[in-house]
Amino acid sequence: MAEFTLFIGNKCFSSWSLRPWVAMKHLKIPFEESFVRLRTPETAANLAKVSPTGLVPVLNHNGRIVWETLAILEYLADLYPEKKLWPADIEARALARSVATEMHSGFREVRYGWPMNLRRPKAYKALDADGEAQRARIESLWRQCREGYGKGGPFLFGHFTAADAMYAPIVTRFDTYGGELAPDIRAYVDVVLSTPAMRHWYAEAAKETWPEPGPHEQD
Numbered sequence: 001m002a003e004f005t006l007f008i009g010n011k012c013f014s015s016w017s018l019r020p021w022v023a024m025k026h027l028k029i030p031f032e033e034s035f036v037r038l039r040t041p042e043t044a045a046n047l048a049k050v051s052p053t054g055l056v057p058v059l060n061h062n063g064r065i066v067w068e069t070l071a072i073l074e075y076l077a078d079l080y081p082e083k084k085l086w087p088a089d090i091e092a093r094a095l096a097r098s099v100a101t102e103m104h105s106g107f108r109e110v111r112y113g114w115p116m117n118l119r120r121p122k123a124y125k126a127l128d129a130d131g132e133a134q135r136a137r138i139e140s141l142w143r144q145c146r147e148g149y150g151k152g153g154p155f156l157f158g159h160f161t162a163a164d165a166m167y168a169p170i171v172t173r174f175d176t177y178g179g180e181l182a183p184d185i186r187a188y189v190d191v192v193l194s195t196p197a198m199r200h201w202y203a204e205a206a207k208e209t210w211p212e213p214g215p216h217e218q219d
């Protein structure tokens with residue numbers, strides 16, 4: 001059995017699954033993935049076998065179960081300090097943790113207004129007023145990270161961190177629904193989408209042949 005098994009849902013729309021998956025792939029942490037198809041009559045029973053919350057992602061590390069996306073990323077950061085999942089500088093690390101946690105608990109109107117769907121043709125979709133405010137907040141956070149701490153590379157804190165992993169599904173939403181993006185936002189979106197890990201995820205999502213999720217079917 002592999003050291004790590006990551007349980008994930010459909011790549012087309014399981015935004016939470018994407019976060020630890022892309023972090024592990026990008027940072028070259030070897031793992032096996034185990035797929036639990038979402039939105040079927042059997043899903044709840046299948047999830048109950050592997051997940052204490054009935055949700056994915058879940059990481060099984062030699063029998064130790066870690067659930068909740070941010071907890072999985074923190075666990076990996078503890079195990080692999082050399083991968084620098086959090087920035088080394090304490091001030092940058094505080095900001096990275098803050099923006100990652102804000103993502104974990106927030107931006108509901110963006111997530112529901114723009115559900116991740118990697119097979120949807122790209123076309124602008126307006127958000128409601130709360131969604132627009134959250135979109136503006138995300139853009140200002142990305143700018144704060146990039147302008148303050150991103151000089152050493154193309155990611156939020158220069159090199160790839162857990163903060164980039166947490167925002168990766170939002171990046172896909174900006175690409176799918178955001179229309180014409182501000183140049184600096186477009187540049188960050190393109191950097192994330194062009195990583196081999198994200199390309200790999202998209203390629204596998206494109207092979208999924210099940211029906212599309214309806215609106216609000218995931219967050």
Ligand SMILES: N[C@@H](CCC(=O)N[C@@H](CS)C(=O)NCC(=O)O)C(=O)O
Pocket residue numbers: 009013014015016017038039043044054055056057067068069070104218219
């Ligand atoms: N707070 C959880 C959210 C996980 C979550 O909502 N996962 C969705 C898939 S993206 C899920 O498992 N849904 C169960 C279902 O669709 O039956 C986390 O951070 O991991």
